[in-house]
Amino acid sequence: MNKRIIIKEIISWVLVIAVAFVMALLINRFVIFKVEVPSGSMENTIMTGDRVFTFRLSYLFSDPKRGDIVVFPFPDNEQVDYIKRIIGLPGDKIEIRNGILYINDEVYEEDYILEPMEEEDFGPVVVPEGCYFMMGDNRNSSMDSRYWINKFVKKEKIKGKAIFKYPKFTWLN
Template sequence: MINKKLKFGVIKEIFSWASVLVAAAVIAIVLNLFIIANSRVPTPSMENTIMTGDRIIGSRLTYLFNEPKRGDIIIFKFPDNEKKYYVKRIIGEPGDIVDIKNGGVYLNNSETPLHENYIKEPMIPEADMHFEVPEGAYFCLGDNRNSSEDSRRWVHSYVYKEKIIAKVIFRYFPGFKMLK
C-alpha cells in the first residue's frame, strides 16, 4: 500500500514539473515570436553603443502603434539578404534627403551636419554620397561608421517598414543597459 502511494506521489510530482516546463516553453515561444526579439550582435558596427557579442532585446510591438523615428536602433531583415538580421540606427526617415560629405551626415540640404553624440569616432571622409529616402523606407547607419556595412554600402540602400522586426530596448548581456 505504501509503495503504491509513493509511486503515485512520484508520478504526480513528475507530471507537475513537466507541466510547468511545458507552460514555460510555450510562454517563451509566444514571447519570442510576437512580443520580443532576442539578438546577439556579432560585429563592431554599433560600437560603442552596442559592443561585439552583446545580447539585446527589442520590442516587436513598438511599431504596431508608432512610426519608426530618427535615432531609433532597430533589428531588421537585411535588404540584400533577408535571411540575415541586422542592427542599425535610423538616420533618414521617409522623404528625407541624406548627404554624406566631409565626414558628416547632412539632412534635407542642411548646412550643418547632424549632431550625433553616439558615434564611436568621426567618420573618415570619403567620396560624397547622396540618398533620397523613399516613402515607407528608412536610411540606417551603424554608430561605428568606420567599421559598418550599412545603407551607404548596400545594393538596396533602404530598410522598408515591413522589414523592421523590432525596436531595440536594452542590452542584457554583459550587464543590463537601456539603449537609446
C-alpha cells in the same frame, strides 16, 4: 505516500514545465528575441559579442523614429540580420559632404559617434515612403545604407527595436 498523490504531483510539475516552455516559445516568437552582435559596426553603443534584446511589438502602433536601433534582414541578402541605427525617415534627404552628415540640408549632430567620419561624400538620396536609411554608429567600419545595392529598409522588414544589451547591462535609446 500514496501512489496516486505522487503521480498527481508529477503530472502537475510536468504541466507547469510544459506551459512555461510554450509561453517562452510564444514570447520569443511574438514579443522579444535576442541577437548576438557579430561586428563592430555599432561600437561604442553596442560592442562586438554583446547580446541585445529586441522588442518585436515596438512599431505595432507607432512609426520608427530617427535614432532608434533596430534589427532587420540585410536588404541585399535577407538571410542575414543586421542591427543599425535609423538615420533617415521617409521623405528625408540624406547627404554626406566631407564626412559630415546632413539631413534635409542641415548638419545632423550625433552624440553617440566617438570619432569623426572619414572625409567622404555620399548622396544626396531621398528616403522613399515606407522606408528608412540605416547607419552604424562606428561610421568608419560600418557596412550600412551608404554601401548597399538596396539602400533602404522597408518598415515591414524591421523585426524589432533594440531595447536592452548585456553582458554590460544597458538600456538602449
